[in-house]
Amino acid sequence: MFSNMRLKFLLLTLTVLYVTNASAKIYCANHTYGASVNTSYMQFTKEVIDQEYVMEGNFKYLHCCAKGYRSIEWLKDGKSYPWSSEDTSSLILYPDAENQTIFTRKASKIDEGKYTCVLRNATHKLEHHIDIKVISSSPDIPLATFKPVDQFVNVDGSARFYCEAFIGKKALPNIAISIKWHHLSDDSKVESINNDDNHIGEEVVYREDGQIIGSYLTITQVTLNHYGRYLCRIEIGNSYNHRLDMTASLINALPIEANFRSILTNHIFLGSCAAIIALITFFLFLHCTKSWWLDYVGASVKKEDDLQNKELAVFSCRKHLQPVKSDVNRHLRNKCDDIKIQIGSS
Numbered sequence: 001m002f003s004n005m006r007l008k009f010l011l012l013t014l015t016v017l018y019v020t021n022a023s024a025k026i027y028c029a030n031h032t033y034g035a036s037v038n039t040s041y042m043q044f045t046k047e048v049i050d051q052e053y054v055m056e057g058n059f060k061y062l063h064c065c066a067k068g069y070r071s072i073e074w075l076k077d078g079k080s081y082p083w084s085s086e087d088t089s090s091l092i093l094y095p096d097a098e099n100q101t102i103f104t105r106k107a108s109k110i111d112e113g114k115y116t117c118v119l120r121n122a123t124h125k126l127e128h129h130i131d132i133k134v135i136s137s138s139p140d141i142p143l144a145t146f147k148p149v150d151q152f153v154n155v156d157g158s159a160r161f162y163c164e165a166f167i168g169k170k171a172l173p174n175i176a177i178s179i180k181w182h183h184l185s186d187d188s189k190v191e192s193i194n195n196d197d198n199h200i201g202e203e204v205v206y207r208e209d210g211q212i213i214g215s216y217l218t219i220t221q222v223t224l225n226h227y228g229r230y231l232c233r234i235e236i237g238n239s240y241n242h243r244l245d246m247t248a249s250l251i252n253a254l255p256i257e258a259n260f261r262s263i264l265t266n267h268i269f270l271g272s273c274a275a276i277i278a279l280i281t282f283f284l285f286l287h288c289t290k291s292w293w294l295d296y297v298g299a300s301v302k303k304e305d306d307l308q309n310k311e312l313a314v315f316s317c318r319k320h321l322q323p324v325k326s327d328v329n330r331h332l333r334n335k336c337d338d339i340k341i342q343i344g345s346s
């Protein structure tokens with residue numbers, strides 16, 4: 001009798017531990033960001049949840065999935081772990097998850113509050129806040145735990161949206177729970193995601209015994225058609241009243257042509273401004289120095305004129321004497337220079 005009870009207890013403990021172990025470890029290992037795979041700097045490795053719900057008396061995990069940290073510290077309402085008293089929180093570190101997870105087997109009202117995980121490496125600190133609410137019964141409307149965030153992605157890049165909500169325990173087994181991504185047209189019409197498009201896909205995931213439901217919308221290669229607004233709709237049953245809608249946009253990160261055009265336009269505009277200012281300055285300068293300028297130009301024109309006349313006279317003189325033999329040439333050339341001197345002195 002006694003050993004039977006002990007066996008049962010042992011089995012129960014083992015099951016609980018196994019469930020804890022499996023999901024706590026798998027949670028941070030699954031669905032990590034593609035970019036985190038081959039990088040080692042300190043970072044969160046998947047979407048970090050900021051709002052959590054738990055039904056009183058149930059299991060609860062809080063995760064801060066990360067890598068590259070030297071230490072990870074947990075705080076509740078500013079008090080650091082280990083909490084000095086049981087009145088702070090019943091959540092404890094999950095031993096086998098590199099301190100990324102804290103958990104409780106039996107959540108109660110004292111566990112409510114704001115939890116913070118603080119990651120540190122030699123030079124930096126990363127913080128994340130998780131707010132947790134302990135509720136006494138399943139909600140009528142899904143409660144958002146992670147709202148999708150806008151993504152800025154280039155053509156050919158990849159994007160991933162995530163949405164998640166707490167639905168609690170289903171009161172009746174035949175109540176359908178659905179979570180689905182939709183595309184919103186420019187006039188906000190709800191359109192379904194194109195099934196023929198190989199580059200876009202949805203994946204539904206569950207946490208904590210199916211009490212939390214989430215969905216990834218992944219676009220592996222973004223084309224112009226993919227840009228726009230997406231809607232994540234979570235429904236309990238098939239009713240409009242029990243529905244949660246969350247939206248986020250896929251935005252072109254770098255419309256190269258448009259950017260280039262605007263840079264070009266800016267340059268042309270600035271260039272034109274500079275040219276106009278330069279011209280105005282030049283004419284103002286001319287206007288102010290008009291008399292001086294006219295004197296100067298007049299004088300130099302006159303001087304040039306004189307010089308040109310002299311040179312022309314000498315030039316034609318020499319040209320005229322060109323065919324004459326070279327020995328007499330020098331003598332004649334001197335004659336031409338005489339003419340030059342004459343003109344100069346006249």
Ligand SMILES: *[C@@H]1O[C@H](CO)[C@@H](O)[C@H](O)[C@H]1NC(C)=O
Pocket residue numbers: 026030205206
């Ligand atoms: C997590 O990963 C494991 C192993 O890769 C896989 O079997 C399991 O289905 C994944 N779980 C979820 C919720 O995606």
Ligand SMILES: *[C@@H]1O[C@H](CO)[C@@H](O)[C@H](O)[C@H]1NC(C)=O
Pocket residue numbers: 034035037038
């Ligand atoms: C990570 O690096 C390995 C080896 O360099 C490569 O085969 C793999 O595709 C990379 N993974 C990602 C997600 O970039």
Ligand SMILES: *[C@@H]1O[C@H](CO)[C@@H](O)[C@H](O)[C@H]1NC(C)=O
Pocket residue numbers: 041042043121122123124
């Ligand atoms: C510490 O983490 C930050 C943020 O991830 C990173 O930029 C930095 O390179 C890291 N420093 C070291 C010494 O690893």
Ligand SMILES: *[C@@H]1O[C@H](CO)[C@@H](O)[C@H](O)[C@H]1NC(C)=O
Pocket residue numbers: 070071072073082093098099
């Ligand atoms: C994990 O937590 C334990 C207990 O608080 C601490 O001794 C250990 O240094 C922590 N490890 C990391 C990597 O933060």
